[in-house]
Amino acid sequence: MEEKTILDRLRKEFPAGVREISTSLGDEVAVIDKGALLQVATSLRDGPGEFAMLLDLTCVDYAGEEPRFEMVYHLFSLSRNRRLRIKARLGESDLWIASLTSLWKNANWLEREVYDLFGVHFEGHPDLRRLFMYDGFEGYPLRKDYPLRRRQPLIRLKE
Amino acid sequence: MIEEKKKRPPAGQFITTQFNSLLGWARKFSLFHYPFITACCGMEYMSAACAHFDIDRFGAGWTRFSPRQSDMLLVVGTITHKEAPVLRTVYDQMTEPKWVIAFGTCAVSGGIYDNYAVVQGIDQIIPVDVYIPGCPPRPETVLDGLLKLQEKIQHQDQDWRWKKKRS
Numbered sequence: 001m002e003e004k005t006i007l008d009r010l011r012k013e014f015p016a017g018v019r020e021i022s023t024s025l026g027d028e029v030a031v032i033d034k035g036a037l038l039q040v041a042t043s044l045r046d047g048p049g050e051f052a053m054l055l056d057l058t059c060v061d062y063a064g065e066e067p068r069f070e071m072v073y074h075l076f077s078l079s080r081n082r083r084l085r086i087k088a089r090l091g092e093s094d095l096w097i098a099s100l101t102s103l104w105k106n107a108n109w110l111e112r113e114v115y116d117l118f119g120v121h122f123e124g125h126p127d128l129r130r131l132f133m134y135d136g137f138e139g140y141p142l143r144k145d146y147p148l149r150r151r152q153p154l155i156r157l158k159e
Numbered sequence: 160m161i162e163e164k165k166k167r168p169p170a171g172q173f174i175t176t177q178f179n180s181l182l183g184w185a186r187k188f189s190l191f192h193y194p195f196i197t198a199c200c201g202m203e204y205m206s207a208a209c210a211h212f213d214i215d216r217f218g219a220g221w222t223r224f225s226p227r228q229s230d231m232l233l234v235v236g237t238i239t240h241k242e243a244p245v246l247r248t249v250y251d252q253m254t255e256p257k258w259v260i261a262f263g264t265c266a267v268s269g270g271i272y273d274n275y276a277v278v279q280g281i282d283q284i285i286p287v288d289v290y291i292p293g294c295p296p297r298p299e300t301v302l303d304g305l306l307k308l309q310e311k312i313q314h315q316d317q318d319w320r321w322k323k324k325r326s
Contacts (some may be wrong), residue, residue, distance in 0.1 A: 133276075134241045141275040150275060153240050155247055157283040 006049045006084070014040055027083045034071070034088040038098040044075060044084065045103055051075035051084060054104035057111065059118040063144035067091035069120065073100070090120065099125040117142040182317040186230070186256065187309040188218035193229035195249060198236030200263035200295040207298040217305055226252040231308070232285075237265040238278045250285040256318065258308060261287045262301070264294040 007021040007028050017036025022029050032040055044051045055074040062068055067089040075084045090097060099122035100107040111122045112131040119140040122128060130137065134154060139146055194204060208214055208222070215221075223229040226249045238246055250259070261281050264270035267290045269279035281287060288311060291304035 132241075146275065148274075151240065152275070153243060153278070155244050155284065157278070159283075 006082075009047070010040065010043070013043060024085075027085055029085045029087065031087045031089075034090055034097045037071075037086070037088055038100070038103075040086065041073070041075075041100055041103055044086075049077055049082070049084070050079045051077045051082075053078055054100065054107055054110075055083070057100070057107060057114065059114045059120055059142075061118065061142065061144045069095065069118065071097055071114075071120070095119060096121040096123055098123050101125055116140075119143065179317045180313070183313040183315065186317070187312040190217075190219040190231045190258075190305075190308075191221050191223045191229045192219055192231040192233050193223055193226050193249070193253070194233045194235060195246060196233075196235040197238060197242065198263075198265060200235045200265070203293075203295040203298060203301065204233065204235045204262065207301040212298040212302065214302065214305060217302070217309065219305060226250075227254060229253060230257055232257065232259045233262050234259065234266045234281050234285075235262040237270070237272060238281050238284070239276045240278055241276070243278050243284050246281065247284050258288045258312065259285055260304060260308060261290045262304075263296055264292055267292055270294060 007023075007030060010030055011018045011021055014032070014036050017033045017040060018030055019033065020031040030040070053076040055076045057071070057073050060070045060072060062070060069090040069092070071088045071090060073086040075086065076082070077084070088097060097120065099111055101111065101122075102124065108125070108127070109131060111125055112127070112129060114120050115122060115125075115128055116130040116132050117140055133141065136154075137152055139150075194201075194208075196204060206212060208220070213220070219231065226232070230253075232250060232253060234246065250257075259281075261267045265272065265277070266281050269277050271294075273279070278284060289304045289308045291300055293300050296304075
């Protein structure tokens with residue numbers, strides 16, 4: 001029943017921020033408001049859950065839905081051997097979310113990756129530049145509306 | 160009569176063809192190669208280059224890690240658009256005569272990576288002499304490709320006066 005208490009504690013602590021809690025295949029999932037992300041993440045890291053490790057951070061493009069994007073954070077508790085997933089939906093018109101670089105150092109490059117491939121802006125990120133694609137690359141290639149065969153070569157290609 | 164003429168060219172031409180053939184023989188057995196390795200095909204390259212399959216048997220054993228000292232560019236692996244200028248520069252730095260082998264499906268055609276990042280075959284950037292398919296190719300395939308290149312070198316017009324430019 002330990003996972004219940006973490007999620008229930010989260011809901012009790014942030015009644016406005018946490019929208020939905022559930023478990024999926026043994027992992028805890030919390031759907032939150034994007035405005036509450038930084039407080040929720042701080043509480044999870046420093047609270048009794050001790051989620052000391054940010055495993056992964058990524059984005060999903062649900063094209064055609066509103067809000068269109070969803071940020072997914074995977075946390076891991078080394079002391080409890082537990083995983084927790086945080087999700088937050090982002091609309092296309094206000095595509096920003098708080099940066100977690102102040103809590104976990106590895107969020108720096110993970111957020112740069114998401115910025116590079118999806119165009120999500122991270123408020124408070126110290127160095128928000130493209131990570132994989134080159135300077136001058138237009139658009140965000142992992143969005144569903146990026147044309148499948150669009151290429152942006154750096155040098156002239158032979159046909 | 161005509162066939163006999165073909166077989167026996169005039170004396171002056173005889174010398175140049177023999178010299179051409181000699182140069183081809185010398186060049187095909189002294190290929191210094193530059194491995195441009197970017198992906199998993201590199202494992203198969205290592206297998207082909209090291210003792211088990213040993214491309215040194217065919218005179219291509221010496222790896223040069225400077226394009227200026229190499230004759231054969233082995234492009235092994237996926238080439239992205241970000242990397243394309245680097246490959247082009249390496250090719251341009253190689254001195255004549257030079258040959259290029261596209262090693263593996265990704266270098267040949269882009270392979271399964273038909274997406275925003277990957278060049279669909281290195282022949283869009285540089286001229287290619289031999290294509291070795293396979294994902295990754297077995298060392299036997301690599302050796303076969305190398306023999307094909309040697310055959311090509313033997314029979315090509317050797318530009319020993321350094322007048323002609325290869326496109």
